[in-house]
Amino acid sequence: MNSYHFTLYTSADGYIESNISSFLSSALIRNTVAHPNFRPANTMLLPLYDLYTPPEHPYIRASSAYSAVVQLYARSGQLDCAYTRFLRFGDMSPRCLAGCDDLETMHHIFVLCPSFDHLRNDAANTVHMETSKMLHNADVPLSICIPWLHLVRKIFMDREHWPRHISQYYLGILPPLPPALTTKASPFQSKRLQTRLLHSWHSTAIRLAGRIWGNYQKSARMTRRGGLASKSQRPSIKPIAVPSFLADIIPQL
Numbered sequence: 586m587n588s589y590h591f592t593l594y595t596s597a598d599g600y601i602e603s604n605i606s607s608f609l610s611s612a613l614i615r616n617t618v619a620h621p622n623f624r625p626a627n628t629m630l631l632p633l634y635d636l637y638t639p640p641e642h643p644y645i646r647a648s649s650a651y652s653a654v655v656q657l658y659a660r661s662g663q664l665d666c667a668y669t670r671f672l673r674f675g676d677m678s679p680r681c682l683a684g685c686d687d688l689e690t691m692h693h694i695f696v697l698c699p700s701f702d703h704l705r706n707d708a709a710n711t712v713h714m715e716t717s718k719m720l721h722n723a724d725v726p727l728s729i730c731i732p733w734l735h736l737v738r739k740i741f742m743d744r745e746h747w748p749r750h751i752s753q754y755y756l757g758i759l760p761p762l763p764p765a766l767t768t769k770a771s772p773f774q775s776k777r778l779q780t781r782l783l784h785s786w787h788s789t790a791i792r793l794a795g796r797i798w799g800n801y802q803k804s805a806r807m808t809r810r811g812g813l814a815s816k817s818q819r820p821s822i823k824p825i826a827v828p829s830f831l832a833d834i835i836p837q838l
Contacts, residue, residue, distance in 0.1 A: 595612075634753075637780075652794065664798070705797075720734070
């Protein structure tokens with residue numbers, strides 16, 4: 586008797602002669618990772634970014650954890666934006682609620698939507714001034730200051746500094762950094778200055794994400810309430826009666 590008649594087979598792997606449970610577990614993981622909606626693959630690939638240690642205060646010492654919670658939901662792809670709701674429930678249009686002719690993804694809300702340009706500009710100006718002041722006080726040479734100031738000025742925008750030219754500051758990560766800072770002080774002081782700069786950028790970035798998401802929720806709530814109000818004003822439609830012998834397989838319409 587040919588044993589291959591009773592052996593699992595797939596066109597991609599051929600005959601499965603190994604442990605079946607191990608193969609099924611491996612195949613499930615492979616299919617999950619390859620799925621286009623697999624969130625870790627769609628949000629961030631950490632080795633491409635700067636692997637600095639984020640500050641502790643926003644996460645374990647701050648009196649409010651709103652910015653940290655927004656980042657957590659963003660990293661897991663759980664923020665309740667229109668495109669996410671469209672994919673999961675199909676109960677609304679995936680386009681931007683602010684009227685943009687774009688899909689309302691997390692990236693669109695935090696980086697592209699013109700409705701929040703003023704918040705992004707304010708944050709960019711603030712962090713640029715803080716960075717410039719710290720570099721000036723540390724007496725860092727101008728040739729080293731320029732790339733750092735150029736980077737921080739565009740950190741909330743899609744620019745060449747970011748991997749794939751896509752800003753993802755709202756996930757609490759930063760793009761690859763310019764050459765290490767050097768000052769006239771000791772190497773320890775130079776490293777300390779760089780840590781202060783990165784912590785300042787990180788805190789500003791997650792606070793900006795929190796402000797944008799808070800403003801988005803307010804405007805989205807008003808927009809959705811307006812839609813519900815307009816629906817309530819529509820004339821009611823008399824339901825269609827379904828014959829009793831079909832009631833078990835066809836819902837009432």
